Amino acid sequence: MIIGGGEDRTDDKNVLTRFVEIAGGAGRRLVVITTASRVPDKVWEMYDTAFADLGVAARKHLHLDSRADANNPALVAEIEQADGIFMTGGDQKRLMAIIGGTLADEAMHRALIERGAVIAGTSAGASAMSNHMLADGKTDLHPEKGAVHLGAGLGLVNRVVIDQHFSQRHRLARLLTIVAANPHLLGIGIDEDTALIVTPGSGIEVIGDGAVTIADGRDTITNIADLPQHGCPELIDVRLHLLPSGSRYKTIEAPAPLAHFMHIVTHRNTLS
């Protein structure tokens, strides 16, 4: 469940409600990982209240504050026992510096693949879900060579780059920068209070207030490789898809132009 940040936590709670449902209902165990945040207790308090409002009794705050924490079997056990794992916003680089390659990281992969637990990430937690992670990048009116930097993410989904707060912060240009320079990666932009729900091996659904934008640069003709740093690339033939809330496809039934995206995101990942 890839959430574009700013999901409602006090009123309709549409996205969080769905998270609880996918986890199996209010009777299941949820863990909230606040590692990305520098104000973890404040963030936890917000989700604690929201999930309590939704009737969840077994909710747990897991602030892994160091790699030692993330390799501590007692703490990792919380992930192993959870039906729903929620990664909050903050800084995706901080999140990955602490949990990348640790037992906690492995436990999340196992939770998803072996147990069918739901893993949600919002904002920084969303960006960290892909193998190639949008680490930081300038938001400008036009694509710009060298203006966006990738890092290594969790790899719960591969061959994509995820950006969040997408329409609200006008981030199409930086997504285009990424697909121009990395045509084998699909760009996925997720709006605030909006989630892309991916069911491995099955299909996708968009819920919430906004839309999901997909930029496919596989066939794009561009001069980015030959440009000086900071140049604006020419882009010919970027395939753009806009999936608003309510869009819902099974992988085997998706329209042909969406097939590549569907295959990539719903592909069952391995732990490797």
Next chain:
Amino acid sequence: MIIGGGEDRTDDKNVLTRFVEIAGGAGRRLVVITTASRVPDKVWEMYDTAFADLGVAARKHLHLDSRADANNPALVAEIEQADGIFMTGGDQKRLMAIIGGTLADEAMHRALIERGAVIAGTSAGASAMSNHMLADGKTDLHPEKGAVHLGAGLGLVNRVVIDQHFSQRHRLARLLTIVAANPHLLGIGIDEDTALIVTPGSGIEVIGDGAVTIADGRDTITNIADLPQHGCPELIDVRLHLLPSGSRYKTIEAPAPLAHFMHIVTHRNTLS
């Protein structure tokens, strides 16, 4: 010469300089049509100064303020004698309500087709150049059914809809609304201080500070026809092109994905 508004008039004057060059140089006759504007004298003063700075002596203000003016042979003669015709910003609906279908309108078509004069339009003057004109439309974060209205423009270029101040005002969503509802029209978004120069029968060039965005919805799969008013359409497979300043193509040499756009915009129009 389709200009996205806000072209520099006091410093580098890149776009206006090029307009004068295409008209044949500072020795030629220019006419500035301020009909779109409600402050025509103020607008004229600005261009008067700019073109004087560029060494143009034969520069003329033509404020056609009524359909009677636009059908007045004495006034229309100014267009017939001009090597460069410049339509200012303002309101494209006002411009078309006054000159649409008049002798002035016909004189502009003849100037372009029979005499090879250059016709430039900026902002409202740019939008008015196409046959299907973006009349008005809400700018929002997402495409929205019914949020954009078309009107009849001059038809100096056909099968396109032109939007201006494009990146600066974040107008991609409304361009997508247009191509979703009108897949046979190409959406063209032009940035401020940027011009798309179209040489009929030959090719195109982008100059100035920004870029030209093209949205091609011919192959797009969308549910817009079945949506209620104000709904956000799903869009699958919009072809997007970004041509930054410096992009330049001859129609016969353009990359295949750009061929349709090139054919459409450089097609020699008739007076019909």
